[in-house]
Amino acid sequence: xxxxxxxxxxxxxxxxxxxxxxxxxxxxxxxxxxxxxxxxxxxxxxxxxxxxxxxxxxxxxxxxxxxxxxxxxxxxxxxxxxxxxxxxxxxxxxxxxxxxxxxxxxxxxxxxxxx
Amino acid sequence: xxxxxxxxxxxxxxxxxxxxxxxxxxxxxxxxxxxxxxxxxxxxxxxxxxxxxxxxxxxxxxxxxxxxxxxxxxxxxxxxxxxxxxxxxxxxxxxxxxxxxxxxxxxxxxxxxxx
DNA sequence: TAAATAGGATACCAAATGGAATCATTTTAG
DNA sequence: CTAAAATGATTCCATTTGGTATCCTATTTA
Numbered sequence: 001x002x003x004x005x006x007x008x009x010x011x012x013x014x015x016x017x018x019x020x021x022x023x024x025x026x027x028x029x030x031x032x033x034x035x036x037x038x039x040x041x042x043x044x045x046x047x048x049x050x051x052x053x054x055x056x057x058x059x060x061x062x063x064x065x066x067x068x069x070x071x072x073x074x075x076x077x078x079x080x081x082x083x084x085x086x087x088x089x090x091x092x093x094x095x096x097x098x099x100x101x102x103x104x105x106x107x108x109x110x111x112x113x114x115x
Numbered sequence: 116x117x118x119x120x121x122x123x124x125x126x127x128x129x130x131x132x133x134x135x136x137x138x139x140x141x142x143x144x145x146x147x148x149x150x151x152x153x154x155x156x157x158x159x160x161x162x163x164x165x166x167x168x169x170x171x172x173x174x175x176x177x178x179x180x181x182x183x184x185x186x187x188x189x190x191x192x193x194x195x196x197x198x199x200x201x202x203x204x205x206x207x208x209x210x211x212x213x214x215x216x217x218x219x220x221x222x223x224x225x226x227x228x229x230x
Numbered sequence: 231t232a233a234a235t236a237g238g239a240t241a242c243c244a245a246a247t248g249g250a251a252t253c254a255t256t257t258t259a260g
Numbered sequence: 261c262t263a264a265a266a267t268g269a270t271t272c273c274a275t276t277t278g279g280t281a282t283c284c285t286a287t288t289t290a
Binding site (some may be wrong): 008011012015017020023024027047061073075076078079081082084086087088089091092093099 | 122123135136139148188190191193194197199200202204206207208
């Protein structure tokens with residue numbers, strides 16, 4: 001029943017600013033390694049490594065075309081991540097999260113629509 | 116105009132499974148270091164370090180009470196993260212993201228509801 | 231076919247990380 | 261006051277990371 005997909009590779013991939021930047025760029029169009037590198041201020045080899053990490057997180061795909069490799073965004077892989085984070089939505093706009101337990105007996109007290 | 120908050124510390128904090136687990140636990144109630152450690156299968160010192168990383172990401176707060184320190188969730192800090200990810204929402208459920216550019220001249224072609 | 235292009239694959243490095251071990255400090259129980 | 265409880269602070273260690281430098285392979289294309 002494929003419990004929950006392994007979020008680790010995706011969270012790991014998102015933990016680096018260069019990789020997040022690459023994702024944004026790929027949301028516009030697929031790009032070659034050289035093109036991506038042009039924006040990254042580091043060597044091709046370094047960018048390539050980032051692409052591999054992104055691929056491990058399933059956040060991008062790569063396809064070979066002639067002598068170049070086009071990387072493209074796989075935004076769907078972000079869904080499980082957002083889903084994980086959404087769990088905490090009910091704790092937003094209130095610092096009562098930590099008191100949740102303490103206040104459980106007052107559950108009908110209306111917490112008016114925050115801001 | 117406080118452009119965008121620095122997402123790095125938060126993304127960094129979220130990149131570790133132990134820390135994500137701690138966040139889930141803290142969503143129930145605030146906990147002491149000893150309590151958290153009880154679930155983590157590692158030393159107090161190690162857990163303490165994770166708490167510091169979470170605090171750097173502003174995902175938790177700590178308050179001292181007598182000889183113990185209570186850590187509590189600050190779910191609000193997840194908002195900017197979700198917001199960043201939401202940017203990609205328009206690319207979900209379609210693998211056309213990478214072709215967005217290529218297809219730009221066909222923009223009136225109706226892309227019927229995917230799936 | 232030979233040179234130029236675009237990428238892969240490795241080896242190597244310094245710095246950051248995850249964790250354990252230890253020792254010091256503060257608070258509460260007797 | 262004194263010991264136990266709870267945490268903080270430091271040091272040390274192995275592994276992972278982010279990057280560079282190099283060398284090698286596959287495509288083009290002149």
